[in-house]
Amino acid sequence: MGLLPNLRFQVLSIVALIKAAWQYRGFIASSVINDFKSRLSHTRFGVAWVVLQPLAQVVIFATILSNVLGARLQGTSTKYGYVGYLLAGTACWSLFADIVQRCMTVFIDNGALLKKIQFPRITLAAVVVGIASVNNLAYVTIVLLALPLMAVYPGIHYVWLPVLMIMTISLAAGIGLFLGTLNVFARDVGQVVSVLLQFWFWMTPIVYPISIVPEAFRSTLVLNPVLPLVVGYQNVLLYSTRPPAHQLMWLALVVLLLLAAAMFVFRRASSEMVDVL
Amino acid sequence: MPAAVIVENVGKAYVKYRSELQRFARWFGISVTPLTEQWAVRHVSFLVGRGESVGIIGQNGAGKSTILKMVTGTTRPTEGTITVEGRVSALELGLGMNPELTGRENVVHSAGLMGMSQNTIHELLPAIENFAEIGKYFDQPMRTYSSGMGMRVAFSVATAIRPEILIVDEALAVGDTYFVHKCFQRIREFREAGTTLLIVSHDPTAIQKLCDRAILMEAGRMVLDGDPQEVFDYYNALIADKENTTVRTTRSAEGRVATESGSGEAVIEQLELRDAKGQPVEYVGVGQTVTLRALVRVKSHLNRLVYGYMIRDRLGQPVFGTNTHHTDQPCVDLNPGDQVEFIAEFPMNLGPGSYSVSVALTSGETHVEKNYQWRDLALVFTVANLDQPQFVGTAWVPPAIKVSTITRGALAHSFQMRSEGKS
Numbered sequence: 001m002g003l004l005p006n007l008r009f010q011v012l013s014i015v016a017l018i019k020a021a022w023q024y025r026g027f028i029a030s031s032v033i034n035d036f037k038s039r040l041s042h043t044r045f046g047v048a049w050v051v052l053q054p055l056a057q058v059v060i061f062a063t064i065l066s067n068v069l070g071a072r073l074q075g076t077s078t079k080y081g082y083v084g085y086l087l088a089g090t091a092c093w094s095l096f097a098d099i100v101q102r103c104m105t106v107f108i109d110n111g112a113l114l115k116k117i118q119f120p121r122i123t124l125a126a127v128v129v130g131i132a133s134v135n136n137l138a139y140v141t142i143v144l145l146a147l148p149l150m151a152v153y154p155g156i157h158y159v160w161l162p163v164l165m166i167m168t169i170s171l172a173a174g175i176g177l178f179l180g181t182l183n184v185f186a187r188d189v190g191q192v193v194s195v196l197l198q199f200w201f202w203m204t205p206i207v208y209p210i211s212i213v214p215e216a217f218r219s220t221l222v223l224n225p226v227l228p229l230v231v232g233y234q235n236v237l238l239y240s241t242r243p244p245a246h247q248l249m250w251l252a253l254v255v256l257l258l259l260a261a262a263m264f265v266f267r268r269a270s271s272e273m274v275d276v277l
Numbered sequence: 278m279p280a281a282v283i284v285e286n287v288g289k290a291y292v293k294y295r296s297e298l299q300r301f302a303r304w305f306g307i308s309v310t311p312l313t314e315q316w317a318v319r320h321v322s323f324l325v326g327r328g329e330s331v332g333i334i335g336q337n338g339a340g341k342s343t344i345l346k347m348v349t350g351t352t353r354p355t356e357g358t359i360t361v362e363g364r365v366s367a368l369e370l371g372l373g374m375n376p377e378l379t380g381r382e383n384v385v386h387s388a389g390l391m392g393m394s395q396n397t398i399h400e401l402l403p404a405i406e407n408f409a410e411i412g413k414y415f416d417q418p419m420r421t422y423s424s425g426m427g428m429r430v431a432f433s434v435a436t437a438i439r440p441e442i443l444i445v446d447e448a449l450a451v452g453d454t455y456f457v458h459k460c461f462q463r464i465r466e467f468r469e470a471g472t473t474l475l476i477v478s479h480d481p482t483a484i485q486k487l488c489d490r491a492i493l494m495e496a497g498r499m500v501l502d503g504d505p506q507e508v509f510d511y512y513n514a515l516i517a518d519k520e521n522t523t524v525r526t527t528r529s530a531e532g533r534v535a536t537e538s539g540s541g542e543a544v545i546e547q548l549e550l551r552d553a554k555g556q557p558v559e560y561v562g563v564g565q566t567v568t569l570r571a572l573v574r575v576k577s578h579l580n581r582l583v584y585g586y587m588i589r590d591r592l593g594q595p596v597f598g599t600n601t602h603h604t605d606q607p608c609v610d611l612n613p614g615d616q617v618e619f620i621a622e623f624p625m626n627l628g629p630g631s632y633s634v635s636v637a638l639t640s641g642e643t644h645v646e647k648n649y650q651w652r653d654l655a656l657v658f659t660v661a662n663l664d665q666p667q668f669v670g671t672a673w674v675p676p677a678i679k680v681s682t683i684t685r686g687a688l689a690h691s692f693q694m695r696s697e698g699k700s
Contacts, residue, residue: 023392024389024392026389026394026395026398027386027389027390027392030385030386030389030395031386031389034375034378034382034386037377037378037382038375038377038378041377041378041418042377110373112372113372113373113390114351115346115351115352116346116349116351116367116369116372116446117349117351117367117369117372117373117390117391118349118350118351118365118367119390119391119392182297182301185297185300185301186297265301265304268304269304271352271353272300274346274351274352275291275292275352
């Protein structure tokens with residue numbers, strides 16, 4: 001076996017993987033719905049909690065940061081500018097981090113299932129991506145509703161939002177699937193990743209503006225694949241400008257390669273996975 | 278018979294690497310020698326014909342489940358090949374079910390996991406609900422269920438579609454008697470409709486009821502492949518033989534295989550079934566009194582000797598068995614050369630048919646403690662109904678039937694009803 005044994009075969013097997021997941025789309029959808037159902041049963045407010053939690057975060061940001069701390073952001077006219085900046089950044093980051101984290105443990109958590117039942121294992125990853133995406137959709141909805149109240153008004157560039165979300169999901173799914181697969185065999189990966197995600201969060205301009213990053217480090221920011229996405233969210237939601245299209249094009253290429261690599265590793269690993277679970 | 282499952286020289290090794298990095302490197306085509314290889318199963322070959330039912334038995338860790346996993350496809354064999362013709366379904370009950378969701382929601386979820394499309398699921402839902410027979414509970418969260426109800430729902434969905442190959446791993450012994458019967462019934466229906474069955478179970482009855490053949494696994498190897506009763510006898514002997522005295526099998530004139538094991542410190546020299554006059558018999562009438570006589574010779578000093586016998590039906594299922602430990606008649610302090618005679622007298626309250634006797638000489642309650650001699654099919658006899666009213670079944674439970682007409686309905690006078698036992 002060479003380093004990349006028979007590229008055509010690899011491509012075909014990745015296609016087969018996607019096909020299998022597509023056949024199980026009904027199952028994926030019902031699993032996502034079931035997750036919410038089971039999480040919200042026994043609760044009085046039910047579905048409202050999906051919205052109330054992000055709402056609480058928005059309210060905290062809005063009151064504490066702008067009214068109590070009086071933080072202001074350059075380039076915005078409202079005193080809620082910084083809140084909007086924060087909301088835009090976290091909308092992107094929480095989606096990314098949630099997917100990566102869920103993917104880390106998804107195969108380990110479903111060990112019993114994987115051992116006993118033959119089904120396309122990729123569906124498990126698809127389910128957690130689905131759950132995280134629905135959660136994020138609720139958050140984004142709240143953010144969109146809250147922004148006009150803070151005198152940040154919607155613009156035509158909102159059309160970019162779905163593109164940005166899909167790219168964030170794809171990037172996170174690629175990283176998550178890759179690392180989640182490795183985590184089955186070497187459980188340290190999961191521990192390292194949760195620490196790493198914290199560093200990553202603070203290395204991304206989410207709570208601070210990119211302008212305060214010292215010149216010396218500015219060039220390293222290019223290496224952060226989440227950066228163009230976060231900037232995109234901020235541009236679209238707060239500044240009513242286009243996302244950094246050029247960088248996003250590059251990112252799209254990276255994401256595609258990453259997804260392919262993740263699926264390649266996943267395919268290789270999935271036959272051995274059951275042996276160590 | 279066309280084959281449904283072909284297992285060819287299959288082996289499964291669990292591999293340990295010096296570091297997981299080596300495993301990762303191997304995925305990218307770099308060859309790596311693993312640190313240790315542990316073979317869970319090796320050199321296993323067998324063939325299951327379409328529509329055939331095969332049971333796999335063996336002690337814990339013998340590799341039964343590993344084989345099933347490989348046939349199901351959740352794990353791949355390290356060497357050899359497995360060919361499966363047809364849709365495989367593993368009867369795994371309740372996996373992935375969520376206690377917070379209702380039975381119905383869980384059914385939809387499980388069926389989806391089995392690969393059914395949403396349309397198929399909704400078509401099958403009424404049938405699944407019917408079969409489970411749990412009434413209004415079907416729409417309540419599963420955490421409110423008793424474990425039996427959970428099993429009902431799980432079994433109903435798992436068997437909603439007849440698979441071409443059904444794989445059952447120790448799943449049948451749960452639930453209430455009524456439902457267990459219903460489950461067996463459904464599996465039998467599947468079998469009659471042509472489903473191939475592969476079962477792992479510790480329950481001899483289940484295997485004998487459902488299987489045409491049994492495979493015995495021991496320490497990852499296939500030891501025996503044959504008639505279920507023969508395999509179970511050998512299996513029992515293996516368990517008894519922890520000290521590794523040899524297990525012998527001999528084929529009797531009728532082609533049945535008798536299994537014998539034990540240390541030989543005491544042996545049964547004679548074993549016969551006698552009628553009331555003391556004559557050895559092979560045919561016994563229903564209800565006739567007989568004696569089972571065993572003459573035992575002691576070969577070395579024994580602290581304790583227990584004699585036991587078991588009558589089995591033609592499927593090898595126990596009909597009656599006891600031993601002198603249970604009857605509180607053990608022999609103690611025996612010396613080489615001693616001879617002991619055991620005579621058990623009993624009425625032959627069995628139904629017509631062929632029976633066999635297994636006998637055992639042990640030190641204690643079970644044959645596992647210290648096994649001097651264990652013989653299956655030591656004696657074969659036939660029960661015939663000579664002078665009793667016609668009946669069916671394996672037991673002779675003579676009834677005194679009273680029939681009396683209590684009241685005569687308005688229409689009854691038109692029938693000439695006659696009752697013999699007037700009260």
